[in-house]
Amino acid sequence: MSTSTPANETAMRMLPPGATVGILGGGQLGRMMAMAAAAYGLKTHIFAPDADSPAFEVSGKHSLAGYDDEAALVAFAASVDVVTYEFENIPAESVDLLRRHVPLFPDHMALATTQDRLLEKRFVAALGIPTAPFRDVANRADLAAGLAALGTPAILKTRRFGYDGKGQVKIESADDIDAALAAIGHAPAILEGFVPFEREVSVVGARDRAGGFAAYDVCENVHRHHILDTTTVPSALSAAQCAKAVEAAKRIADALSYVGVLAVEMFVLAGDDSPIIVNEIAPRVHNSGHWTIEGAVTSQFAQHIRAVCGWPLGSTRRNGRVDMRNLIGADIEAWADIVAEPGLHLHLYGKTSARPGRKMGHVTRVLPE
Amino acid sequence: MSTSTPANETAMRMLPPGATVGILGGGQLGRMMAMAAAAYGLKTHIFAPDADSPAFEVSGKHSLAGYDDEAALVAFAASVDVVTYEFENIPAESVDLLRRHVPLFPDHMALATTQDRLLEKRFVAALGIPTAPFRDVANRADLAAGLAALGTPAILKTRRFGYDGKGQVKIESADDIDAALAAIGHAPAILEGFVPFEREVSVVGARDRAGGFAAYDVCENVHRHHILDTTTVPSALSAAQCAKAVEAAKRIADALSYVGVLAVEMFVLAGDDSPIIVNEIAPRVHNSGHWTIEGAVTSQFAQHIRAVCGWPLGSTRRNGRVDMRNLIGADIEAWADIVAEPGLHLHLYGKTSARPGRKMGHVTRVLPE
Numbered sequence: 001m002s003t004s005t006p007a008n009e010t011a012m013r014m015l016p017p018g019a020t021v022g023i024l025g026g027g028q029l030g031r032m033m034a035m036a037a038a039a040y041g042l043k044t045h046i047f048a049p050d051a052d053s054p055a056f057e058v059s060g061k062h063s064l065a066g067y068d069d070e071a072a073l074v075a076f077a078a079s080v081d082v083v084t085y086e087f088e089n090i091p092a093e094s095v096d097l098l099r100r101h102v103p104l105f106p107d108h109m110a111l112a113t114t115q116d117r118l119l120e121k122r123f124v125a126a127l128g129i130p131t132a133p134f135r136d137v138a139n140r141a142d143l144a145a146g147l148a149a150l151g152t153p154a155i156l157k158t159r160r161f162g163y164d165g166k167g168q169v170k171i172e173s174a175d176d177i178d179a180a181l182a183a184i185g186h187a188p189a190i191l192e193g194f195v196p197f198e199r200e201v202s203v204v205g206a207r208d209r210a211g212g213f214a215a216y217d218v219c220e221n222v223h224r225h226h227i228l229d230t231t232t233v234p235s236a237l238s239a240a241q242c243a244k245a246v247e248a249a250k251r252i253a254d255a256l257s258y259v260g261v262l263a264v265e266m267f268v269l270a271g272d273d274s275p276i277i278v279n280e281i282a283p284r285v286h287n288s289g290h291w292t293i294e295g296a297v298t299s300q301f302a303q304h305i306r307a308v309c310g311w312p313l314g315s316t317r318r319n320g321r322v323d324m325r326n327l328i329g330a331d332i333e334a335w336a337d338i339v340a341e342p343g344l345h346l347h348l349y350g351k352t353s354a355r356p357g358r359k360m361g362h363v364t365r366v367l368p369e
Numbered sequence: 370m371s372t373s374t375p376a377n378e379t380a381m382r383m384l385p386p387g388a389t390v391g392i393l394g395g396g397q398l399g400r401m402m403a404m405a406a407a408a409y410g411l412k413t414h415i416f417a418p419d420a421d422s423p424a425f426e427v428s429g430k431h432s433l434a435g436y437d438d439e440a441a442l443v444a445f446a447a448s449v450d451v452v453t454y455e456f457e458n459i460p461a462e463s464v465d466l467l468r469r470h471v472p473l474f475p476d477h478m479a480l481a482t483t484q485d486r487l488l489e490k491r492f493v494a495a496l497g498i499p500t501a502p503f504r505d506v507a508n509r510a511d512l513a514a515g516l517a518a519l520g521t522p523a524i525l526k527t528r529r530f531g532y533d534g535k536g537q538v539k540i541e542s543a544d545d546i547d548a549a550l551a552a553i554g555h556a557p558a559i560l561e562g563f564v565p566f567e568r569e570v571s572v573v574g575a576r577d578r579a580g581g582f583a584a585y586d587v588c589e590n591v592h593r594h595h596i597l598d599t600t601t602v603p604s605a606l607s608a609a610q611c612a613k614a615v616e617a618a619k620r621i622a623d624a625l626s627y628v629g630v631l632a633v634e635m636f637v638l639a640g641d642d643s644p645i646i647v648n649e650i651a652p653r654v655h656n657s658g659h660w661t662i663e664g665a666v667t668s669q670f671a672q673h674i675r676a677v678c679g680w681p682l683g684s685t686r687r688n689g690r691v692d693m694r695n696l697i698g699a700d701i702e703a704w705a706d707i708v709a710e711p712g713l714h715l716h717l718y719g720k721t722s723a724r725p726g727r728k729m730g731h732v733t734r735v736l737p738e
Contacts, residue, residue, distance in 0.1 A: 041717025057429035348410025
């Protein structure tokens with residue numbers, strides 16, 4: 001599909017079955033999106049730089065190329081009807097190139113906002129939604145001033161390219177300034193004040209082309225070594241707190257004119273009237289939404305495919321009480337025990353090497369309400 | 370995997386994630402099996418003669434070759450850890466060739482028995498399970514004698530290669546003998562007496578390597594023009610009738626030392642004590658089991674993959690009241706209405722041409738009990 005007008009501004013019809021969804025990224029998220037697309041009779045084309053990308057196994061077409069390979073990107077764009085992605089760290093130049101040729105959802109504004117922790121925090125704060133206190137850290141003086149203002153402990157994070165605890169360091173004392181800057185390679189950063197949260201939750205929701213929004217029930221998450229360990233739904237939050245969380249996610253999605261699934265990670269402080277603090281926005285399907293494959297009427301992957309193809313959103317109704325546990329690294333060795341336990345749903349991503357910290361799969365259980 | 374002893378007789382360990390399941394047949398059943406295997410981190414290799422096989426789109430590897438292409442079959446066998454299939458009409462020579470190289474489930478006995486309607490009927494009857502009255506029809510005299518014995522109406526069916534009403538003709542009067550024989554091309558046949566059934570049901574069940582058996586709840590089926598139209602679960606049968614139906618399927622599976630999912634189609638006569646008559650055995654996943662994707666804890670596709678990989682069977686518990694409707698030919702044109710209706714699960718098979726009578730997809734709805 002080649003056009004001289006910005007492709008996203010062209011009113012896009014519902015993509016029919018048989019159309020091709022281009023997916024940037026070949027990991028487990030791309031893999032599960034491709035499988036959801038296939039169930040709807042849509043074709044997929046995965047674009048990823050790693051030859052052993054898990055998503056290649058379940059997709060009819062793939063391009064093995066770097067995210068900065070312009071010729072490969074143009075050929076990819078020409079072969080698909082819409083482009084989406086499994087991760088937000090796509091070079092801005094590649095995004096600009098792609099969107100000249102083919103509709104891209106979620107769009108470049110969602111990417112630009114969420115690729116940079118500082119822009120993201122400013123965006124959220126501008127909506128009047130609580131965030132952790134934060135300071136822009138361009139240099140050592142900024143960090144010293146930020147620590148003086150926010151106190152310790154505080155977290156220094158690179159503005160870009162962080163995930164699963166990568167690119168961040170906890171600062172316990174002002175003496176740690178130099179070590180902290182070294183730890184993040186002196187990259188442009190943001191300093192975040194410590195939030196004494198009681199719980200971590202996320203809202204996984206979707207917005208369609210017409211502006212409709214549908215969220216799943218609030219997910220309660222536990223991290224281990226900065227990586228998601230378990231998600232439990234329903235969360236322990238009150239109905240009022242849940243409504244507040246979903247409302248924040250909806251306002252974020254609306255403000256971005258977002259199309260697709262997004263996940264908003266939040267901190268919940270003690271007390272039923274306490275504010276809910278938005279920590280991070282993921283402009284994509286999210287690990288804390290994996291439970292929706294069996295636990296909701298429409299999985300987050302199917303929902304994302306619906307949204308980016310211009311289809312109406314599906315039902316986000318929950319099928320029961322759900323818990324999801326990630327299988328990280330050597331956790332995968334328990335696969336035979338897991339499949340022997342009735343009612344456990346094993347999902348493995350087809351990764352060959354079970355390196356420590358690597359997400360190898362997940363296990364979901366759905367219990368009657 | 371190459372061995373000089375019959376591969377199926379080698380005690381097979383649980384195939385680990387990362388192993389490759391070979392699937393003969395590239396239609397929607399192979400496609401949905403491949404997707405189920407992928408969710409478990411298993412690779413698949415599809416063997417099919419049609420370049421536009423729907424299963425190719427969701428599988429990492431495929432062989433495009435005829436089922437009688439010995440070199441291709443041997444190469445296929447060498448590249449996989451187990452072989453299964455989506456349809457029963459595989460040439461016996463190909464089966465014999467494959468099983469010398471790699472475990473094949475369900476095995477050659479299940480195939481030999483179910484490939485031939487006459488052998489199948491004799492096998493079922495020998496178990497003391499009711500069937501329609503039947504006669505071997507090798508020639509015109511056999512048919513005349515059969516009609517005299519069984520009366521009219523009766524159904525003349527080719528012994529081999531029939532499905533969805535193909536290869537069969539209804540005989541209303543003894544005057545139709547020659548037309549009926551012509552209609553089936555004078556192939557070796559079986560004459561079946563008319564069964565005045567009230568309902569059609571099927572039992573979809575699985576047997577694992579250790580002899581464990583697990584069936585889904587009895588499926589009630591309605592056919593239209595000899596093609597499955599709808600499946601509803603639970604059926605209208607009494608608990609006693611359901612138990613009788615499941616028991617018949619279990620005895621069939623046990624007698625075949627069956628490994629994998631099988632479907633047994635049955636006729637139910639009026640009256641709560643009436644016999645349940647076995648009509649046909651499908652040694653594979655089955656259209657009447659498609660509802661299990663959302664409607665049961667373990668889908669028939671996942672269950673089949675578990676069984677053929679030596680894994681324990683998953684739970685067959687039902688998630689609610691379920692109905693499934695096939696999308697045949699032009700029915701697919703309603704796709705946009707279907708995805709707009711909350712709670713309907715659309716499944717499309719990625720077939721490009723919606724020929725009349727062609728199974729293009731299905732729609733499932735799960736309602737609370």
